[in-house]
Amino acid sequence: MYACPNCSGNLKFNIEKQALYCDFCNNVVDPYSVVKERDAEEGEKVIKEGAAGPDIVYYDTCPGCGAKRENDETVCSFCGTSLAKPAEQVLKESGKDLEDYYEVSSFRCPQCGGEIITEDTEAAAFCTFCGASTILDRRISRARRPQFIIPFKKTKKDCMESYGSFMKSAFFAPDEMKSENCVDSFRGIYMPYWNYNTSKHGNVTVNGSRVYYRGDYKYTENHALSADVDMMYNNVPFDASSSFADNLSNGIAPFDTSMQQPFTPSFLSGFYADTNDVDDNTYQADAQNLIAKDAFGKFKKIQGFGKYGLTDNTNNIVKFQPNIDKKFLTMFPVWFMSIRSKNKKGEDRVSYTVVNGQTGKVAGDIPIAVNKYIIASTVLSLILFVLLNFVLNFTIEPKYSLMIAGVVGLVMAGIFSSHEDNIVKREFGEDDKGLISLRRKNEAPSNNIAKKEKEKKAEMDKMKEKSYFWIPLGIAGIILLIEFTIGIVSDLWFYLGSIAIMGYIVWCVIRIVSRYNRLTTRKLPQFNRTGGDDSAKIS
Amino acid sequence: MQRFRKIICLLVAFFITLSVAGTVISPSKVKADEFDELWDLIFEDDDDEYYDDDYYYDDDYDTSSDNSTSSSTNAGTGIAYNITSENSTTHYKAMVFDGAGLFSQTEAKTLLNEIYQYTEYGDMVVLTTNENPYGNSESATDKYCENFYQTYSRSDNCVIFIIDMKTRYLLVYSAGDVVEDNLTSSKCSTITDNVYSYASDKEYYQCTSKAYEQIGRVLNGMHIAQPMKVVSNLFIAFVIGFVIMYLVAVGKSSVAKTSDSELLKFAAVNFNAMNPTDTVTGTTKTYCPRSSGSSGGRSGGGGGGHSHSSGGHRF
Numbered sequence: 001m002y003a004c005p006n007c008s009g010n011l012k013f014n015i016e017k018q019a020l021y022c023d024f025c026n027n028v029v030d031p032y033s034v035v036k037e038r039d040a041e042e043g044e045k046v047i048k049e050g051a052a053g054p055d056i057v058y059y060d061t062c063p064g065c066g067a068k069r070e071n072d073e074t075v076c077s078f079c080g081t082s083l084a085k086p087a088e089q090v091l092k093e094s095g096k097d098l099e100d101y102y103e104v105s106s107f108r109c110p111q112c113g114g115e116i117i118t119e120d121t122e123a124a125a126f127c128t129f130c131g132a133s134t135i136l137d138r139r140i141s142r143a144r145r146p147q148f149i150i151p152f153k154k155t156k157k158d159c160m161e162s163y164g165s166f167m168k169s170a171f172f173a174p175d176e177m178k179s180e181n182c183v184d185s186f187r188g189i190y191m192p193y194w195n196y197n198t199s200k201h202g203n204v205t206v207n208g209s210r211v212y213y214r215g216d217y218k219y220t221e222n223h224a225l226s227a228d229v230d231m232m233y234n235n236v237p238f239d240a241s242s243s244f245a246d247n248l249s250n251g252i253a254p255f256d257t258s259m260q261q262p263f264t265p266s267f268l269s270g271f272y273a274d275t276n277d278v279d280d281n282t283y284q285a286d287a288q289n290l291i292a293k294d295a296f297g298k299f300k301k302i303q304g305f306g307k308y309g310l311t312d313n314t315n316n317i318v319k320f321q322p323n324i325d326k327k328f329l330t331m332f333p334v335w336f337m338s339i340r341s342k343n344k345k346g347e348d349r350v351s352y353t354v355v356n357g358q359t360g361k362v363a364g365d366i367p368i369a370v371n372k373y374i375i376a377s378t379v380l381s382l383i384l385f386v387l388l389n390f391v392l393n394f395t396i397e398p399k400y401s402l403m404i405a406g407v408v409g410l411v412m413a414g415i416f417s418s419h420e421d422n423i424v425k426r427e428f429g430e431d432d433k434g435l436i437s438l439r440r441k442n443e444a445p446s447n448n449i450a451k452k453e454k455e456k457k458a459e460m461d462k463m464k465e466k467s468y469f470w471i472p473l474g475i476a477g478i479i480l481l482i483e484f485t486i487g488i489v490s491d492l493w494f495y496l497g498s499i500a501i502m503g504y505i506v507w508c509v510i511r512i513v514s515r516y517n518r519l520t521t522r523k524l525p526q527f528n529r530t531g532g533d534d535s536a537k538i539s
Numbered sequence: 540m541q542r543f544r545k546i547i548c549l550l551v552a553f554f555i556t557l558s559v560a561g562t563v564i565s566p567s568k569v570k571a572d573e574f575d576e577l578w579d580l581i582f583e584d585d586d587d588e589y590y591d592d593d594y595y596y597d598d599d600y601d602t603s604s605d606n607s608t609s610s611s612t613n614a615g616t617g618i619a620y621n622i623t624s625e626n627s628t629t630h631y632k633a634m635v636f637d638g639a640g641l642f643s644q645t646e647a648k649t650l651l652n653e654i655y656q657y658t659e660y661g662d663m664v665v666l667t668t669n670e671n672p673y674g675n676s677e678s679a680t681d682k683y684c685e686n687f688y689q690t691y692s693r694s695d696n697c698v699i700f701i702i703d704m705k706t707r708y709l710l711v712y713s714a715g716d717v718v719e720d721n722l723t724s725s726k727c728s729t730i731t732d733n734v735y736s737y738a739s740d741k742e743y744y745q746c747t748s749k750a751y752e753q754i755g756r757v758l759n760g761m762h763i764a765q766p767m768k769v770v771s772n773l774f775i776a777f778v779i780g781f782v783i784m785y786l787v788a789v790g791k792s793s794v795a796k797t798s799d800s801e802l803l804k805f806a807a808v809n810f811n812a813m814n815p816t817d818t819v820t821g822t823t824k825t826y827c828p829r830s831s832g833s834s835g836g837r838s839g840g841g842g843g844g845h846s847h848s849s850g851g852h853r854f
Contacts, residue, residue, distance in 0.1 A: 232809040234806060236806045378780070384779055
């Protein structure tokens with residue numbers, strides 16, 4: 001804890017005052033002026049495992065009695081000595097500088113392996129990432145020291161207001177998501193982000209062309225457009241935590257990095273912090289591509305270059321790929337809410353809503369309440385019916401009615417298939433680069449990578465539900481084929497066909513919406529860190 | 540899940556109810572005694588101005604018929620009847636031109652009597668043909684009616700019901716402000732939808748009679764049954780409604796992607812491009828004759844055109 005210089009009370013960061021604040025004596029303290037005092041209990045009760053970042057390294061033999069370590073033991077079963085190597089030793093062995101790390105109290109969820117850093121011991125009762133009510137394993141750890149931090153600017157009240165406005169437009173959200181209990185569960189978490197400083201200097205040449213006509217001839221004039229480019233893009237952030245989904249971190253971006261301040265751990269007091277477990281190379285290519293696209297856009301705007309029809313193709317963009325000059329960690333403020341629920345099969349699912357702690361921008365996994373959807377669709381359909389039938393006096397031949405139904409049916413089947421692809425990708429964590437990189441890092445090296453990939457693809461295909469696209473295709477196809485080959489088909493058949501296809505469409509849409517809710521909830525995360533265990537008991 | 544099933548069952552029930560309602564809201568049939576009165580009015584009441592004097596055989600139209608009741612054709616009864624009766628008050632005519640010979644003499648006369656009552660609104664024409672010179676498409680039938688109207692009716696209001704044996708297409712054609720106001724394309728389609736099954740069963744007289752019965756109701760400002768229209772529109776409305784709402788729901792629920800420019804909004808960016816040069820590296824020349832282009836003048840006036848409504852159905 002950070003002790004108040006006046007009364008020794010616990011100092012916590014106050015958003016409104018943008019400083020540390022003592023609730024007991026109302027003292028306001030500069031975050032850079034305090035140093036953390038070791039909690040008495042920490043020294044006595046908590047096993048000091050000593051880790052370099054989130055990775056704990058263990059001795060092969062007990063340093064106390066020399067017994068061999070077996071079955072992933074963390075403590076020697078003979079003499080009780082901790083088998084974890086001290087942080088200093090781990091860092092020294094890996095050639096890292098101890099100054100780049102700072103000591104933290106970290107809590108790890110035994111169920112999902114999610115890890116969170118906090119000074120607040122009450123945090124130990126609830127996992128932010130999987131929503132489990134469980135006693136988190138506490139340990140003293142070492143986390144890589146971020147270079148900068150953007151302190152929280154939005155209070156919890158601001159966050160709840162932003163969320164409230166966001167939910168107002170989410171007509172189809174389940175009522176539970178609007179309940180006070182749910183809103184109250186927002187937690188302020190500092191999320192680690194990798195920031196990239198990049199630059200590029202030198203001549204860049206891009207090919208363009210201009211077409212003009214003279215008489216009966218078309219002339220295509222090819223041009224080489226070049227310029228001496230001197231560009232610098234600094235502070236381009238990508239999230240550095242596998243527990244933070246890419247779509248959510250993208251959804252609440254951007255953060256105003258001009259407001260970032262040099263990091264000191266006291267900013268974390270009163271809040272939580274996620275640990276960075278994603279390699280700094282993971283998003284490097286994404287950062288370079290993002291910058292290259294932007295730079296090419298600026299290049300196209302050079303006077304006189306606009307008329308040559310420069311297109312955003314890879315060949316052109318790649319010429320603006322910058323060099324990475326520096327990569328550094330920054331903590332960004334995020335209000336985080338996780339809601340744990342069970343689906344129809346009884347599986348535990350979790351959905352996240354996040355609010356940018358600096359700007360108040362909201363992004364979230366908002367499920368669609370199927371009953372609300374059906375009611376709204378029916379009301380809209382009736383309005384459309386009145387409009388078509390009584391206002392517009394719309395009349396259509398049954399043949400065309402069947403054709404329209406057939407085409408819409410096929411489109412819905414296509415949408416369904418596309419949804420299934422996205423669902424399966426998410427279920428397998430294939431839509432999050434951070435998670436993929438962490439999984440690869442933790443996977444045992446294997447010679448059968450191709451075989452494993454094949455098995456995984458088969459498993460993914462097995463998970464996909466079928467769209468039954470042949471239903472609308474078959475019904476409309478057979479009736480229209482008879483109509484166009486044999487001759488007149490009674491209107492009755494067109495209408496029966498249309499009814500069948502319409503039934504398919506409604507069934508398909510409802511299935512899509514139900515399955516869509518799988519996309520807005522996630523499997524309980526498994527971060528593949530030590531301790532992550534799906535079968536761990538929760539209280 | 541049970542709740543959803545209930546909702547779906549309710550929807551289906553509602554859907555069926557609407558469809559049934561659309562069918563049940565059918566026109567009250569024209570009473571038999573009204574027909575009798577009409578018959579008397581035209582043929583039996585000596586004092587009446589609408590009598591046999593106004594009722595004559597026309598030999599001006601349809602080369603396939605021999606301008607008399609004895610001409611034979613290759614369809615229906617094989618006898619073609621072209622008969623006309625003029626309303627001396629409105630000077631609109633009722634005409635039956637049975638070029639395809641689908642009606643017997645009695646049927647043709649009865650039809651003439653039936654359609655005569657609507658001549659207060661405009662010319663009423665029953666037309667059948669098996670030699671449409673405009674082709675085999677459905678639009679050929681429309682052109683045939685257009686030509687008939689321009690050549691033989693020329694009145695300011697006209698309704699034509701045609702059975703085109705060549706294109707196998709029924710069409711109700713209406714021209715003129717008075718009839719078009721009521722007899723819209725939508726109504727024309729509905730009427731042919733309602734009667735096409737008679738034509739499919741070769742009951743041409745029934746088909747025509749029923750069609751004019753409904754045309755009469757529409758011209759009198761009354762409702763006609765539109766079950767096909769109701770069912771079609773219900774299909775379309777439900778399909779569009781569910782799809783649109785799906786797009787809205789997903790749009791409202793999914794996480795909006797932040798644009799690339801927005802992602803770089805707060806990045807410290809410095810972009811300088813010095814010494815821009817533009818060098819021509821080569822030119823290719825392709826022969827590509829261009830069209831002579833328009834003269835820029837106005838297109839010729841098509842003058843004399845008129846608006847009309849029509850709607851039809853294959854049989």
